[in-house]
Amino acid sequence: MTQLSNQTAIITGASSGIGEAIAHRLADQGANVVLAARRSERLQELSADIEKQYGTKAKVVETDVTNKEEVENLVKEAYDSFGSVDIFVNNAGVMLLSFLKNDHVEEWEQMVDVNIKGVLYGIHAALPTMLEQGSGHMINVSSVAGHEVFPSSTVYSATKYAVKALSMGMEKELASTNVRVTNISPGAVDTELTDHITDDDVLEMFKDRSMTPLNAEDIAAAVTYAVTQPKNVNVNEVIVRPLNQS
């Protein structure tokens, strides 16, 4: 019997990086996992790997988190399949770093849509079920950039400060319920996140960057720590950054 046996964990952004690593870790702890993202082929491969490795169920629900109805459907499918929604990991995100002077306004909008509205839709879709159940755990993935603003991270940081504010507000509002809230703030992690940056000045700046990033598993370990504490322990904030990231 592992710590999360019979629990259902929904993970957004499970098709790569941190979300994929979280799905592995939670399944390893015995949870049935519901995998959400847009790239469903990658989710199908992950689902097969998880079911083979850990013997738990891994359900795929193709979801664009910027679409409210799709996120509602994600939670409904999870509940209909497994009968509860115990953990919801609001992990899907984009980091389209750019300098304001370069005016990447469509990318600003995309970050607001995925990083803020996507998280709000996750709360909207999952929280009522958790309140009705009288238990649940919302994990919101913010960032070190949700605590500090770096050159070119202005808009990304604005979205991640918003995630932190949502976590803090939920923590206060839900303190008298049995719904726990954890805000996870990673520093640099080796994933596909930076592949989508288009600002030439940022790409040039990154050439001189000498830092050894964390692995996605380092963040998944922090999530696992939070969700496996005794039920009265509410781990509200975890900041994890590489030793050599200032």
Ligand code: NDP
């Ligand atoms: P990846 O790019 O590897 O993963 C991002 C995930 O988000 C993918 O699974 C992607 O899936 C999903 N996603 C993006 N847009 C949407 C959308 N509209 N609907 C549904 N899913 C979407 O990066 P990471 O694993 O690094 O990022 C995960 C989280 O961690 C993000 O919130 C990020 O901001 C945060 N973070 C990452 C850090 C890092 O250094 N890597 C540092 C701090 C925070 P798909 O494209 O298939 O839809």
